[in-house]
Amino acid sequence: MPSFCSQCGQPAPEHDPSCLVHRLAQQRLPPLAEKTPFANPAPTPADSRPHAAKPPQPQGKTGHRYFSPLNKFIWVLAFAPLIGLFLEYTIAHLFYSSSFKANAAFQAGYFFWVTVLLNIKLCMQDEKHLKKHGIDTQPIGAAWLVPVYIFKRSKHLQDGPLYFYLWIGSMIAAVILNA
DSSP: OOOBOTTTOOBSTTOOTTOHHHHHHHSOOOOGGGOOTTTSOOOOOSSOSGGGSOOOOOTTOOSOGGGSGGGHHHHHHHTHHHHHHHHHHHHHHHHOSSHHHHHHHHHHTTTHHHHHHHHHHHHHHHHHHHHHTTOOOTTTOOTTSHHHHHHHHHHHHTOOSHHHHHHHHHHHHHHHHHO
8 A cells, every 4th residue: 555645645656855745844833922923023125225115104194184084174165265256156146137237246246245154154164173073272263263263273283374375365366256
């Protein structure tokens, strides 16, 4: 009766000494106690040049801070003057049957209050949203002073003045478009 390899199951005379099963079995493996995640050395990058390793990412930050869920209302607020201008135009055309009268009322600024109310409402929503996420809004101040609110919010949350500059730019664009 022919003998068979206990590792790979092939007959002993046909057994190849370079059998992968035998090579793995002959390797000395460390006991399980030594197999901890901290016992192994850190993996090296495939390309060992200094620039190949990526800098460590700060923990807890997955993307840029401007795109965090905390900033959803401030992005709308940054473009609120232009959004308000569109709403003014739409409301003017809803109130007047004549397009001529609606355009005249729009150009005269009869519906400017729509943009003001939109800005204040968005500031209040943003403040409420920040409070909901556990951020103290006391240092930011009143939500009805829109440019001051945006500037103080950026300083308090250390976001930078991007939203403030966007709001100023969209206000200038709204004034130019309404002229």
